[in-house]
Amino acid sequence: MVSTGVVGLGVGVISGYLLVQLIKRFWIPDYLQAVSFLAVTLLAFGVSNVMFHESGLLTVTVLGIYLVNQKQVAIHHVREFKEHLGVFLISCLFIVLGSNFNLESIQVVGVNGVWFLLAMIFVVRPISVFAATIKTGLSMKEKVFLSFLAPRGIVAAAVASVFSLELANINVDQNLRSQIVPLTFVLIVGTVTVYGLFSAPLARLLKLADENPQGILFAGAGAWVRDIAEALMNLDQQVLLVDSSYANWRETRMRGIPVECASVLSEHILEETDLSGIGRLVAATPSNEVNALAVQEYTSVFESKNVFQMAPWDINAGKRTSVSEHSLGRLVASEDLPYVRIRNGYRQGAEVKTTLITDEYTIEDFYEKYGVDNAAVLFVLDSNGRLHINSAHEPHDVKTGDTVIAIVGLPVPDDHISKPSTSH
Structure with missing residues (x-):
């Protein structure tokens, strides 16, 4: 864990510093900056993973934090590129996830999967939000809204298979391991559907959002x-x-x-x-x-x-x-x-x-x-x-x-x- 943190933090900060210096010295033309950011991000991810297994995700996270908080160069156009790329990649991800999801997977978890989903939406998430926002000054309406705004997706899908493999290495029961991936995908589909359909109406009901601000x-x-x-x-x-x-x-x-x-x-x-x-x-x-x-x-x-x-x-x-x-x-x-x-x-x-x-x-x-x-x-x-x-x-x-x-x-x-x- 310590090695992952050191490698991820080090490679992320160094990559961010190099990018800032390249832009600051005008060594990268404006029209290539967005692509250059993407290339350096992929390179940093790969190098970090070679140095220490599974440290790449932390590296690119640190890189993003560094770039957002630096004040030396403007990255507005890179942010716009990132938003467009994010929409495209996330859409592709859910298409891939959906193609791997079948009715047999739902049958494995059965009714317990539905109860698990409901517990995550109506019990676990609200408790975590109210506990995390103690003495923050947020109103009750804001806390309620945050309690129903947390769709699971990229991270959950990324780690579910990894956890299943790791549990196999420590000889956890096969029946239990076989339910992890299906439960995760039930959670992803359920939370995305529920929050996607009801978050906006809930915000308007709580008078925290205006559908068409005038x-x-x-x-x-x-x-x-x-x-x-x-x-x-x-x-x-x-x-x-x-x-x-x-x-x-x-x-x-x-x-x-x-x-x-x-x-x-x-x-x-x-x-x-x-x-x-x-x-x-x-x-x-x-x-x-x-x-x-x-x-x-x-x-x-x-x-x-x-x-x-x-x-x-x-x-x-x-x-x-x-x-x-x-x-x-x-x-x-x-x-x-x-x-x-x-x-x-x-x-x-x-x-x-x-x-x-x-x-x-x-x-x-x-x-x-x-x-x-x-x-x-x-x-x-x-x-x-x-x-x-x-x-x-x-x-x-x-x-x-x-x-x-x-x-x-x-x-x-x-x-x-x-x-x-x-x-x-």
């Missing part, structure tokens, strides 16, 4: 963004504003709007801020570049369909000066609604209006009152309580019973072309 993260907290956020809060919608300007942070906080004084691209927001209930991003800073970077960063957090930004002020300025189209998120409301147009409109008296659309007051009446060129609908809360961000390329069809949040009193589109200040 909250909005705003990058930027300018005057008009604060008004929009307040209007959304008045409709019981969750918002969070992020701005690196202390003045904007102070004004936002004084109005009772949730806000963080930080860069939207900072590690604090991405990894430490509680984004539960937040499911969409609206990049609304004065900087086209910051908005584009925020879109790129949060696409992996919220998915591309839920990442929006205000139109760039120079969207038609040409390839030399405008942000490339593939770097943009979904545009809010219109291509003719950049931050600078709203800013200039606010200086001239533009304001946010929340309007209920009825049979007596239709969306056509709304535009007739405020002007098609002078009003922009940004958000629509439908009669079912679902919040929609009005997209420039897929505008929401406003119906009777919907509530629209719009900015009215805007200057006509041709009057706003001027480069904005990048302070926010």
Whole structure:
């Protein structure tokens, strides 16, 4: 055991250090980094097993821990590769496991196998969770949820056959040994099925998860963004504003709007801020570049369909000066609604209006009152309580019973072309 630990720890740390140095010195091209990580991992696993039997698993575990906790090089693209590879390999593993599983295996364990499975799910797992979370500050709901979230799979399948062989070496009864592998596979299939089907409904029942989070993260907290956020809060919608300007942070906080004084691209927001209930991003800073970077960063957090930004002020300025189209998120409301147009409109008296659309007051009446060129609908809360961000390329069809949040009193589109200040 000691030898396994020494070999696994040593080879894992050395492999991790070498990888970091290779990346840090730019000796591996970016497009080969993910493959290089995989190759070094397999090599470390093999070398470790040659040095001492069964130490390879510990080696690659230590290697992963080392890479995740080092701060010298970025490995985001490697993590993405790992996630894709993990989905593929785990899917293949369960196909292989299923192909080796037959009805005779179930008959070997009989009814006792079912009782064993139920005991593991409803007795052993809850006891272990409650014992391990004493004085952790977790709520009862969180402990209950953790008690029903532990499917058995890769490790159990990997060690079952090994244990069976080891028991044979110490002359354990054949009938007992013959039940280990079938019991393990019953446990794998049972836990994966039960937890896979019921974990998500249980989380929603305990109010620990939102099936479709409607909250909005705003990058930027300018005057008009604060008004929009307040209007959304008045409709019981969750918002969070992020701005690196202390003045904007102070004004936002004084109005009772949730806000963080930080860069939207900072590690604090991405990894430490509680984004539960937040499911969409609206990049609304004065900087086209910051908005584009925020879109790129949060696409992996919220998915591309839920990442929006205000139109760039120079969207038609040409390839030399405008942000490339593939770097943009979904545009809010219109291509003719950049931050600078709203800013200039606010200086001239533009304001946010929340309007209920009825049979007596239709969306056509709304535009007739405020002007098609002078009003922009940004958000629509439908009669079912679902919040929609009005997209420039897929505008929401406003119906009777919907509530629209719009900015009215805007200057006509041709009057706003001027480069904005990048302070926010």
